[in-house]
Amino acid sequence: MELTYYGQSCFDVVIKGKKILFDPFITPNPLAKNIDIEKIEADFIFVSHGHGDHIADCVAIAQRTNALVVSSYEVINWLEQQGLKNTHSMNTGGCHLFEFGNVKCVVAHHSSSMPDGTYGGNPLGFVFMTEERNFYYSGDTALTLDMQLIPRLTNLNFSILPIGDNYTMNVEDAIHAAEFVKCHVVIGVHYNTFELIKIDTEKAQEDFRAAGKTLLLPAIGETIAL
Numbered sequence: 001m002e003l004t005y006y007g008q009s010c011f012d013v014v015i016k017g018k019k020i021l022f023d024p025f026i027t028p029n030p031l032a033k034n035i036d037i038e039k040i041e042a043d044f045i046f047v048s049h050g051h052g053d054h055i056a057d058c059v060a061i062a063q064r065t066n067a068l069v070v071s072s073y074e075v076i077n078w079l080e081q082q083g084l085k086n087t088h089s090m091n092t093g094g095c096h097l098f099e100f101g102n103v104k105c106v107v108a109h110h111s112s113s114m115p116d117g118t119y120g121g122n123p124l125g126f127v128f129m130t131e132e133r134n135f136y137y138s139g140d141t142a143l144t145l146d147m148q149l150i151p152r153l154t155n156l157n158f159s160i161l162p163i164g165d166n167y168t169m170n171v172e173d174a175i176h177a178a179e180f181v182k183c184h185v186v187i188g189v190h191y192n193t194f195e196l197i198k199i200d201t202e203k204a205q206e207d208f209r210a211a212g213k214t215l216l217l218p219a220i221g222e223t224i225a226l
């Protein structure tokens, strides 16, 4: 499976030929100035919660690609008010079979409001269970004991976890999270975009190595095989 990173918590994967984009936040991100959102294709867009750094380019990309947008009930209501029609709402604990495989929404300990202040419902994490790979994208979250439930669902091949601290888990927490979900390969996101979430990336990778795990930090625009 290929994963392309677009900065902050935005990335896409291709499963069964379907392009699945997560948390589109590109045009407001100076670090992602070389990414042209007009060139991003998507069949599905998964949005973990309503904060601007996860949703800024969602409407524009969804309107151009007609991707199916999946998020919480409240985020979807708001996106529909912005004009989106091809949508699918879910909530914590719910699972749904899409064309590419199953997705279960799991607990994220965070908050969720829309850019205009509208209530955004529960923030979500997503567990993807597909014929190609199984993976966990936690969204913005603290370390939670609930993560220990995920290995009961599936054996993960990799996890996408925030590591930037201040608003979410830090590196140390993400190592514990990797232990909780029984997955040794982590793609770190939600770091370095803002002053408050700047981290020492070399030390982060060393800390993961010392814990017997791998922290992958693809460059913005880079595609990695998993």
Ligand code: NI
Residues within 6 Å of the ligand: 049, 051, 110, 111, 140, 167
């Ligand atoms: Ni957030």
Ligand code: MN
Residues within 6 Å of the ligand: 051, 053, 054, 140, 167, 190
């Ligand atoms: Mn965020």
